[in-house]
Amino acid sequence: RVFVESAFTADEVATGLGISASRVRQKRLAGELWAIPDGQTWVFPILQFETGNDGGPTRQVRGLDQVLKQLPADLHPVAVAGFLRTPQPDLFHERPRTVIEWLRDGGEVDKAAAVAANVDWYTV
Secondary structure (H helix, E strand, O other): OHHHHOOOOOOOHHHOOOHHHHHHHHHHHHOOOOEEEOOEEEEHHHEEEEEEEOOEEEEEEEOOHHOOOOOOOOOOOOHHHHHOOOOOEEEEEEEOOOOOHHHHOOOOOOHHHHHHHHOOOOOO
């Protein structure tokens, strides 16, 4: 429930990213934005965004859209968050980095996407 309570609404994402609400919907359906159903609507976990001084989203973490597309569509939100927050041995720069750290630090997007694609979600 904490993901839902701290997440952005579709309107907040649209405003923050400077795109239309329909474009937010298209990105959600394409698997480019991580969204969690909340009753009759969808919310977007803060973890995937860079935020401004007002706490609102300013852009999605660079390359994360390509990583998200590699994850199973029906993956539980806790599993998605766990994956994004867990240091990955294949994303190593001085120490294993999380996907978010790797992308924010300028790491190769293809390498992070490959890590996501190669996780065996059924044995984790």
